[in-house]
Every structure is written in C-alpha cells, then in structure tokens.
Amino acid sequence: MSDSPLDLMVHKLGTRSELSAADRSAILALPYVQRTYHASSYVVREGEPPRTYCDLIQDGFAYRQKLTSAGSRQIVSLHMRGDFLDLQHLFLNMADHNVQALTELKVVAVEREALQAIALNRPAIGRAMWIDSLVDSSIYREWVMNVGRRDARARISHVLCEFALRMKAAGFPDDNGYELPLTQEQLADVVGLTPVHVSRTLKSLELDGIVNRAKRFIGFKDWHAAAAVGDFNALYLHLDQATPRT
Amino acid sequence: MSDSPLDLMVHKLGTRSELSAADRSAILALPYVQRTYHASSYVVREGEPPRTYCDLIQDGFAYRQKLTSAGSRQIVSLHMRGDFLDLQHLFLNMADHNVQALTELKVVAVEREALQAIALNRPAIGRAMWIDSLVDSSIYREWVMNVGRRDARARISHVLCEFALRMKAAGFPDDNGYELPLTQEQLADVVGLTPVHVSRTLKSLELDGIVNRAKRFIGFKDWHAAAAVGDFNALYLHLDQATPRT
DNA sequence: CGTAATATTGACTCACTTCAATCAACGTGG
C-alpha cells in the first residue's frame, strides 16, 4: 500500500462500495494539497461559490452552521476524520451554509473538478460517494426530528449516542465514552436549546446515571439507558454500509 | 418529442444539467410502470429494504416522515410533481424513514437498478441526479434551522414561503398564493408544533396581514412581509440550478 | 498569575403545550 494522505479517502470510499485496483489508483492520482485550519476558522462561507478544492478531514472536527437573520446559530451537522466537507456543494453553484473548523483541523484538499470527474465517470467511486452523501441526508432527517419532536433530555442524549457510534465507526478508541469536542454553547446550537438549559439537562442526565462526565469527556455507564432516553436507534446511520470491504 | 410519462423525468433532469440526445433517449428507454397511491398510503416504510422501483411524482403531493418511539410524528420533507421519492434510498440497503402520499398520488415507477445504472454511467444524468439530491439536503439543513432556531410565526411563514417558490418552480400557476395540501395537524408536524398552536399562529399571521386564507388556500398580500417574518432567503433552494436548459 | 472563556446555579418569565369544549365542513346513507 502507498503512503499518501489519499489513503484515507481510499479507505473511506472502500467502506462504502467495492473498489477495484483501478479505482484505488484513480483516487490516489487525484491532485491534492494538505492544509490546516485553526479552530473556529471558516472552511466554507454561505453565499460564496464553491472553492476549487474539496476537503476531506484527516484530523480534527468541523461543523456546518447556519445563522438566522436575528443572529442565532443552528449547527446542522458535525464532522470528523474521514468525512468530506464539500461534497454537499460538489455540484452546486453557491454555498448555502457555513462550514467551520471546530478544533484544529487537518484536511486533504482535493481538486473539485477532478473529484467531480471521478464521481461521474467511475461507477464504484460514484456509488461510494453517493452513499456517503445519502447517509448525510439521513442524519439531517434525524436531526429535523430530534429538534422538532424531542424534549431537551432526549435531544441531548440522542446526539451523545450518535456521536459515540460515529466516532467508533471512524476508528476512535472505544473507552465507553469519548471526548466531546463541543462547548455547551455549541452543543446548545446543535440541539436548538440555550446553553443554560443544556447545562441543567446534562447535569440531570448525570444525576440520573445516564452519562458521567469529566470535563468534556462523556462516559456511558449504561448505554441502553442512554439510548432509551435519547430515543436512539442507529438504523439511520446506515453503519452496515460503512464497514470495510475487500 | 415523444409522449412518454418519462418526459417528466427528462424535463426535470434537464433543468439540472445539460442532457445530450443520447442521455434523453437513455432516460426514455428506462423500464417503468405508472402507479397510483391513495391519499395517506405508504410508499416507503422505515426499516424495509428499498423496493425494486423508484417513484417520480407525476401528480399529487407526498411527504417523508419519521416517528418518535413515543409516537409523535415529524414530517421531514414535502414533495410535489417532478420530485423523486426514492432517490434518498437509491444506494442504501434500508429505508430510514417513511414516505406517504399526502394526496392522491400518481407516479412513474422506474426500475431501481436501471436508475442506479444511468446515475453511475451517464455523467450528465448523474450530475443532474446529484444536484437534485444535494438540493434536498440543503432543504433538510434549512429545516433543521427552522425547527431549531425560529419561533412559531417564523417557522410557519418560512414553510409557506418555501412551498410557494417550489410550487412555482414546479410549474403550478402563480395566483399570488396556492392551495396548501396540508391539514393543520400535518403542518404542525412539519414545523414541530402542536396543531392548536398552528391554528393560533396562522390566525395571528392573518390578522397582521401577512397572509390571507380561504380554506386551505394561502394567499400572500405582501410577499416581502411574509419573507421577513419567516426569515426566508431562497438561496438554499438553488433555484438557479432548476431552470430549463437547452 | 491574571484574564477571558466556559460552566453552573437561582429566580423569574413566557412561548408553547395540554386539556377540553365548540364549531364548521363534508361525505354518506336512509
């Protein structure tokens, strides 16, 4: 195996569909540069035309965000190692939301036109990218429901459960918990609540033994209880389509 | 021009990317059947594997929906003539949400494998389908924000504005308003509120002269006022990528 | 260390929900 930063992309797409040797070398032949963003810097800005390259996260976390005209913020998705940041705009003429680095963020920036080309001309790669994008859509749908129809405890538990499984799928060690890379204010913007109420709700979840916390570390004493409180059913993550293939 | 029900698909995809004559005939050669659903019947059920055909709406309205374990419902999207109902599951192994007919629904059901094939093997068609799917994602993002960060008046106005523009883009006559195919209970499930509060809020919007109503007809006296109350900016609909091309 | 960012807690308010009754529209069958 080679030792290119694009290996990550080969691996990621390889979990979504079966790639031939030719597919793999097509990916490895993509023009790219590596790049680092500081925490909280903008990767994509709403209203601007898409940039000439597309970022794949190598390390760190990012989020998508939209602002109300009144200035309140809604975080509409969270992303981690192995996630594409610009697939959502790959064929669109204008960015409809902002993407920001959550932590220090290392990415592989692939040329947009080359990425479009392999998405359209290499069926196995196209399929893998489709699946990736459809899973993102599925998560959006779940979030609409989360924010629209669950109370604070359920919303927060749900997001904590989702993040746990996604981190595990992304290869983070599973210590029965994880370091949540969000301030409570950011978590509030994820779940459509105020920071104050998030603080109270987290405390109540902790008192009830649903999670335990140490700074930003979220631990699950009782996964089933957390999943029950969060009304969490992993179906929508389509993890069966995110397992490594030959 | 031919006179197949698939003309609708040719037209729809033609608004999203430039199709060659060969692309058009590839679409028209797709195996399909026509089909009608009664209002409120299920088109797709959560937890089931995707069906062997994919529906494109010819006439009528449909919605995607998810249920909380407690039984409350969130409608996560609304669809009309020219929208695909199964693109969201085209490459997934399992349905993650329900799709239901909102009204009597006429569709063209295209064979799923054939649709996958042209999506992957015909770049111009693939691009058009990508754009269609990415616009759906963009709408999901907007709805997350709508439900997460706007109050009842804004949420409802926003949805009413969105529907107005989408109906116009789908070729419905623009009478400064439209027949909203939703009960207030369904509208409540769209915006994450109770039917009672939707009723009150609609009344208040009417009293303030933002909209006028006659049964289910929604009329806009003052579009700008409605857009302002709904914090509505059409950017996210990417309507520039939904105009007919040569 | 000192200073800013983040988290916690309390007291009070309010937008939306809940419960419940009434009303209107509409199809349907006798």
Add this chain to the structure above:
DNA sequence: CCACGTTGATTGAAGTGAGTCAATATTACG
C-alpha cells in the same frame, strides 16, 4: 334532501418546559 358521524379548525383556561437575566464558580491559557 336532510340527519348524522367523522374529520378538521377554532377558542379558552391552565400548566410547564425551556428561555432570560444575572450572579458566581470554574477552567483554560497567554
């Protein structure tokens, strides 16, 4: 053609989950 049952819409009164405002504690970090 009208009685009637069902579904959808409206309205009122009372309750509540989450927001707001504000003070204080805690942590991060240059």
